[in-house]
Amino acid sequence: MPTYPIASYTKSARLFALYQYLPRDKAKAISLTELMIEYGDDPNNFANERKNLENDLIGLNQIFNDILYSEALVRVPAWGQNISGQTARFYIEPSFSIDIINEQTVFFWEMLDKYTANYLPISFKQSITDKLTQLHRQDKNNFHQSPLGQWQDHLITLPSVVQAPILDNEVIVSIHQALLQNCQLQISYQNKWDDSAVQRVVYPKGLIFIDNMIYLTGFNPADDHIDDDVLLKTHRNFAVNRITEANVINEPIPDWVGRNAFTLQNLHKLGKLELNDGTQIHLVLKVQKYACQHLYERPLSEDQTISIIDDTWNEVRATVANTHRLQDWLVSMSQLAVVVEPSELKAVILERLKSGMQLYNEKN
Numbered sequence: 001m002p003t004y005p006i007a008s009y010t011k012s013a014r015l016f017a018l019y020q021y022l023p024r025d026k027a028k029a030i031s032l033t034e035l036m037i038e039y040g041d042d043p044n045n046f047a048n049e050r051k052n053l054e055n056d057l058i059g060l061n062q063i064f065n066d067i068l069y070s071e072a073l074v075r076v077p078a079w080g081q082n083i084s085g086q087t088a089r090f091y092i093e094p095s096f097s098i099d100i101i102n103e104q105t106v107f108f109w110e111m112l113d114k115y116t117a118n119y120l121p122i123s124f125k126q127s128i129t130d131k132l133t134q135l136h137r138q139d140k141n142n143f144h145q146s147p148l149g150q151w152q153d154h155l156i157t158l159p160s161v162v163q164a165p166i167l168d169n170e171v172i173v174s175i176h177q178a179l180l181q182n183c184q185l186q187i188s189y190q191n192k193w194d195d196s197a198v199q200r201v202v203y204p205k206g207l208i209f210i211d212n213m214i215y216l217t218g219f220n221p222a223d224d225h226i227d228d229d230v231l232l233k234t235h236r237n238f239a240v241n242r243i244t245e246a247n248v249i250n251e252p253i254p255d256w257v258g259r260n261a262f263t264l265q266n267l268h269k270l271g272k273l274e275l276n277d278g279t280q281i282h283l284v285l286k287v288q289k290y291a292c293q294h295l296y297e298r299p300l301s302e303d304q305t306i307s308i309i310d311d312t313w314n315e316v317r318a319t320v321a322n323t324h325r326l327q328d329w330l331v332s333m334s335q336l337a338v339v340v341e342p343s344e345l346k347a348v349i350l351e352r353l354k355s356g357m358q359l360y361n362e363k364n
Contacts, residue, residue: 007040007049014052015060022073022092029076029089057090064096072096095133164212165241174246175216178204182258184249185218190242197244202236203253206264208273210325214240217264217273219257228261235262235272275324283326284341285316291336292316315340327352 006017021038023030032053040049061073072093077083171187178185185204190197201221208215220234260266267273271280283300292306292314300318307315316337320326322345330339330349339346 005041006038007042007052011056011059014056015063018056018060019092022090024092024094026074026076026091029074029091031087031089033087035090070096160212162212165239167214167241168244171240171243171246174248175204175207175240175243178246178248179206181248182253184221184251184253186247186249187216187238187243188245189238190244192239192242201249202238203257205257205262205267207240208237208264210274215273216240216243217267219262224254224256228259231256231262232270232272235267237273271321271323279322280319281322281342281345283316283318283320283339283345285330285337286340287314287316287333287337288312289314291333331356 006014006021009017018035018039021035032050035053036046036050039053040046042049057073057075061075061079064070064072070093074091074093076089076091077086174185177183185202186199187202188197188199202216202218203221204216204218206217208217216238218236218238219231220236222231222234225231256262264273286309287295289308289312295304295306295316300316301320304316304318307317309315327345327348330337330345331352334353339349
């Protein structure tokens with residue numbers, strides 16, 4: 001909403017404010033009287049402001065027609081028809097956008113649609129689909145005939161083995177609002193091992209996307225402290241699908257949450273954004289020669305080195321975070337790779353493999 005009555009702005013600003021304010025749904029079409037609530041609030045100048053509003057609506061419609069070749073601003077009854085005895089109502093055609101439309105823009109949304117098809121929750125995927133529908137209505141033929149547009153018939157994304165969890169749209173909206181407005185957030189969070197949700201207050205910091213899971217990262221309530229390490233102990237991550245309810249608290253998050261030490265990039269470097277033991281390790285692996293090929297293409301770290309042991313084995317060295325995802329990957333490489341160092345990680349992987357073997361050896 002504009003900070004001041006729309007009538008107080010220059011004409012160009014008034015037209016833009018009206019474009020933003022008008023509803024995007026025929027069922028929610030708004031009358032001149034309803035528009036006046038936001039447009040002007042001077043009772044001594046009501047008649048003049050209402051006339052200006054009518055002229056601004058006519059001017060906005062003319063811009064859409066003459067420049068954008070669009071009948072985006074809809075009047076009911078239609079423009080040009082006699083409205084005697086009727087209340088005229090106005091809305092913006094929901095498929096209309098003043099975004100710059102070119103083949104690069106549409107290509108971006110097409111690729112986003114394909115590459116997130118199986119990695120984002122249905123509610124997120126739907127928003128992308130809606131955007132594409134809008135773009136296709138405006139420039140469908142030109143895009144599909146363009147070199148970029150032809151790519152969509154040559155790309156496909158295969159689904160993840162495990163589907164994305166279902167998210168509560170109202171929870172997502174509250175999280176977005178709290179993050180963008182720097183407000184505290186009250187959530188009801190149900191740990192996967194608990195029977196009921198626990199209510200708690202969070203200082204939200206951001207969202208983390210890991211595979212097809214989304215996590216809210218933030219801090220438990222705490223007083224300011226000169227030592228960043230003390231405040232880091234209050235850091236927490238929450239799986240968004242386990243947040244059963246979220247409500248924005250009209251209280252700002254403390255200034256310390258915005259320190260450079262607590263940016264998402266720094267939290268990631270500190271190993272705070274996923275399950276891990278908070279340490280960097282010097283990983284040494286013995287990997288079968290042919291299985292090692294993909295590590296040339298997709299290295300474990302920037303400092304990764306690979307050396308040949310013999311005709312069967314290679315040695316891989318890399319500095320990595322000791323995360324659960326790393327351990328899962330090492331278990332999946334069970335018959336192809338052996339952890340040499342560190343010994344603590346080797347023991348963890350060995351124990352997981354023994355447990356798996358025990359399950360498979362049990363008689364059902």
